[in-house]
Amino acid sequence: MDPITSYLGIACLLFVIGGIGICLRxxxxxxxxxxxxxxxxxxxAFVAFSKIHGNLDGxxxxxxxxxxxxxxxxxxxxxILSVFRSVASIETTDAAELKW
Amino acid sequence: MEDIxxxxxxxxxxxxxxxxxxxxxxxxxxxxxxxxxxxxASFAVVISLWRALEGGQTFSFxxxxxxxxxxxxxxxxxxxxxLSAVMCLVVTGVGSLIHLYSIGYMAEDESRPRFFxxxxxxxxxxxxxxxxxxxxxxxxxxxxxxxxxxxxIGFWYTNPEFASAGRKAFxxxxxxxxxxxxxxxxxxxxxxxxxxxxxxxxEVLARIPSEMGFVAGIALFLAATGKSAQLPLFTWLPDAxxxxxxxxxxxxxxxxxxxxxxxxxRMFGVIELDPMVPAIILWTAFATSAIAAIxxxxxxxIKKVLAYSTVSQLGFMFLAVGVGAYSVAxxxxxxxxxxxxxxxxxxxxxxxxxxxxxxxxxxxxxAKAMPLTCLSYGAATLAIAxxxxxxxxxxxxxxxxxxxxxxNPYLLAYGGLIGVGATAIAICTAFYMTxxxxxxxxxxxxxxxxxxxxxxxxxxxxxxxxVLSVTGGLVLNHGFFTYLQGPLPPVAEHAGGGILGYxxxxxxxxxxxxxxxxxxxxxxxxxxxxRKVLWLGEKLSAGKFFVDELLGVFVIAPxxxxxxxxxxxxDQSVSIGTGNAIGSISRAIGELTCRVTxxxxxxxxxxxxxxxxxxxxxxxxxx
Numbered sequence: 087m088d089p090i091t092s093y094l095g096i097a098c099l100l101f102v103i104g105g106i107g108i109c110l111r112x113x114x115x116x117x118x119x120x121x122x123x124x125x126x127x128x129x130x131a132f133v134a135f136s137k138i139h140g141n142l143d144g145x146x147x148x149x150x151x152x153x154x155x156x157x158x159x160x161x162x163x164x165x166i167l168s169v170f171r172s173v174a175s176i177e178t179t180d181a182a183e184l185k186w
Numbered sequence: 187m188e189d190i191x192x193x194x195x196x197x198x199x200x201x202x203x204x205x206x207x208x209x210x211x212x213x214x215x216x217x218x219x220x221x222x223x224x225x226x227a228s229f230a231v232v233i234s235l236w237r238a239l240e241g242g243q244t245f246s247f248x249x250x251x252x253x254x255x256x257x258x259x260x261x262x263x264x265x266x267x268x269l270s271a272v273m274c275l276v277v278t279g280v281g282s283l284i285h286l287y288s289i290g291y292m293a294e295d296e297s298r299p300r301f302f303x304x305x306x307x308x309x310x311x312x313x314x315x316x317x318x319x320x321x322x323x324x325x326x327x328x329x330x331x332x333x334x335x336x337x338x339i340g341f342w343y344t345n346p347e348f349a350s351a352g353r354k355a356f357x358x359x360x361x362x363x364x365x366x367x368x369x370x371x372x373x374x375x376x377x378x379x380x381x382x383x384x385x386x387x388x389e390v391l392a393r394i395p396s397e398m399g400f401v402a403g404i405a406l407f408l409a410a411t412g413k414s415a416q417l418p419l420f421t422w423l424p425d426a427x428x429x430x431x432x433x434x435x436x437x438x439x440x441x442x443x444x445x446x447x448x449x450x451x452r453m454f455g456v457i458e459l460d461p462m463v464p465a466i467i468l469w470t471a472f473a474t475s476a477i478a479a480i481x482x483x484x485x486x487x488i489k490k491v492l493a494y495s496t497v498s499q500l501g502f503m504f505l506a507v508g509v510g511a512y513s514v515a516x517x518x519x520x521x522x523x524x525x526x527x528x529x530x531x532x533x534x535x536x537x538x539x540x541x542x543x544x545x546x547x548x549x550x551x552x553a554k555a556m557p558l559t560c561l562s563y564g565a566a567t568l569a570i571a572x573x574x575x576x577x578x579x580x581x582x583x584x585x586x587x588x589x590x591x592x593x594n595p596y597l598l599a600y601g602g603l604i605g606v607g608a609t610a611i612a613i614c615t616a617f618y619m620t621x622x623x624x625x626x627x628x629x630x631x632x633x634x635x636x637x638x639x640x641x642x643x644x645x646x647x648x649x650x651x652x653v654l655s656v657t658g659g660l661v662l663n664h665g666f667f668t669y670l671q672g673p674l675p676p677v678a679e680h681a682g683g684g685i686l687g688y689x690x691x692x693x694x695x696x697x698x699x700x701x702x703x704x705x706x707x708x709x710x711x712x713x714x715x716x717r718k719v720l721w722l723g724e725k726l727s728a729g730k731f732f733v734d735e736l737l738g739v740f741v742i743a744p745x746x747x748x749x750x751x752x753x754x755x756x757d758q759s760v761s762i763g764t765g766n767a768i769g770s771i772s773r774a775i776g777e778l779t780c781r782v783t784x785x786x787x788x789x790x791x792x793x794x795x796x797x798x799x800x801x802x803x804x805x806x807x808x809x
Contacts, residue, residue, distance in 0.1 A: 108787075109788045109791055110788065112788075117787065178787040182784070183785065185784060
């Protein structure tokens with residue numbers, strides 16, 4: 087297998103693991119980590135594609151994703167903190183009021 | 187010719203309305219002065235424009251493009267010719283006097299800023315009405331004055347009776363407005379334009395099919411009957427006396443109610459398309475004028491007398507309209523604005539001086555307590571009675587004379603009858619006005635407390651109007667008709683001159699005055715006998731000819747029944763049924779679909795992944 091294609095395989099694997107993690111886990115911090123994992127899987131794919139096509143656009147996109155991930159973690163942690171303050175738990179099943 | 191001053195005429199009172207309210211919130215005393223200054227400034231601009239108007243020249247100004255789509259172009263354009271000049275001078279001139287008077291009349295009212303703001307807004311709307319270059323622009327003013335009238339009649343809205351008088355005026359005016367809209371639709375359909383300068387050209391009017399011409403003329407007249415209080419829509423005007431007296435003077439005597447006559451004069455080409463229309467106008471005007479004059483005789487509220495008198499005088503103006511003597515009608519509009527505003531404002535001073543008493547049976551002998559007011563009321567009474575050389579004499583005489591020259595195929599021999607009837611109405615007018623003067627100012631005081639003369643700020647404008655009521659006719663008589671010959675058709679030059687003519691012409695008025703004086707002062711015993719002889723007339727007069735009741739039976743009751751049926755059949759079964767069905771269906775769907783939202787993050791994420799996968803499957807180009 088082409089070494090670069092294998093990077094794509096790993097990216098795909100990481101993405102799926104992250105997705106499954108979000109579906110199955112209840113702990114908000116873990117969910118958060120899963121999201122990060124998915125974002126980084128995409129980053130990896132970006133770099134791989136950048137290498138394949140021989141231009142730098144993909145690598146630039148990675149920087150954007152990183153910035154967004156940083157912003158997202160800042161906001162996300164704040165949300166988790168305030169959820170914890172109101173329901174005294176970070177299990178997502180405990181904060182399930184917002185529905186019909 | 188474009189002229190920016192024209193925009194100022196309208197904008198100054200409009201700005202005044204906003205600023206006087208804003209200023210008044212901080213300092214209520216300033217509101218009145220500011221509003222008066224705004225109208226005064228507008229008056230000054232109108233004068234400068236009027237002086238600049240030479241020959242057949244006109245000014246116009248485009249405020250904005252308003253509407254423009256496809257091939258319809260409707261600019262917000264105003265237009266100033268000799269006809270608008272006359273109306274503008276009356277509106278701003280009499281308007282500023284009444285504003286000045288209101289400072290004194292409303293001095294103790296807490297919501298003065300609101301009052302002056304409405305009053306200024308009214309002036310602005312009225313100016314748009316008389317300056318509009320196309321019917322839709324006129325319609326803005328038309329609706330604007332209706333709104334201000336409603337707001338000002340119900341100014342003391344905490345009294346439910348006053349508030350409902352405002353509503354009545356508004357609703358009755360809406361019926362007339364329907365006519366305006368119909369006329370606009372017909373004229374636009376037939377002529378392709380609503381510009382009044384174009385619509386006055388015979389070749390454009392010739393495009394209107396004859397049966398449509400009749401409908402358009404009648405529709406326009408319906409609009410005028412609403413605004414100018416003619417049969418069958420006149421009952422709102424007497425009720426409108428619920429508003430403060432300056433409002434009655436400004437809106438319900440001098441300006442707004444003459445809008446109908448202005449409209450008739452502006453659109454005379456359309457009115458005259460079918461000779462049936464002037465005939466209908468003539469008969470309606472005659473009936474209105476007669477009925478209102480008879481009702482006025484038995485009224486005891488001083489403002490009600492003046493209100494019915496206004497209806498009657500408006501009928502007189504429509505008589506002139508009906509025989510095509512539009513400039514004569516306009517002449518009466520001007521003199522009527524002088525003497526009726528003077529009468530209303532004097533009545534306001536009386537009401538103010540008698541501690542808000544309006545019933546003439548509890549007045550009397552006020553000549554001593556309020557000499558200035560008595561003098562102006564007396565002068566205006568002589569003017570409205572048509573005694574030479576007071577203002578009303580000239581305009582009334584011109585109307586009577588134009589009736590004699592009437593030629594309309596539908597009138598046949600009845601033209602002369604209307605002339606005789608109108609003379610009888612003139613006698614009636616003199617009678618009830620003298621009656622109100624005697625009850626208010628002569629004899630001895632029958633009320634409580636001590637009446638006092640109004641302050642200077644009120645008597646001064648009244649005196650100015652009194653002087654105008656005395657001299658206005660004499661000054662304007664020469665040249666008024668020739669002045670308006672550009673925008674309006676010429677009228678037959680009337681003889682009327684000479685001392686002998688004056689004396690003969692004053693006979694009807696003098697008769698009425700003498701009759702009132704004899705019955706009320708010299709021989710009150712004879713009054714009962716007259717009453718017995720004229721019992722039917724008295725019943726009708728006291729019952730106000732049962733117009734309200736007739737309208738109730740023939741218009742309001744059927745409408746109520748119809749709306750009841752519509753409410754039960756259409757609304758409750760059809761509309762509500764359909765609505766409920768749609769509602770319960772969507773509710774059921776909602777009940778089902780809301781199960782999707784579980785509140786669990788993992789479920790949502792699963793949905794998200796599933797939908798993303800589906801979208802990718804559908805839209806990703808697979809090689």
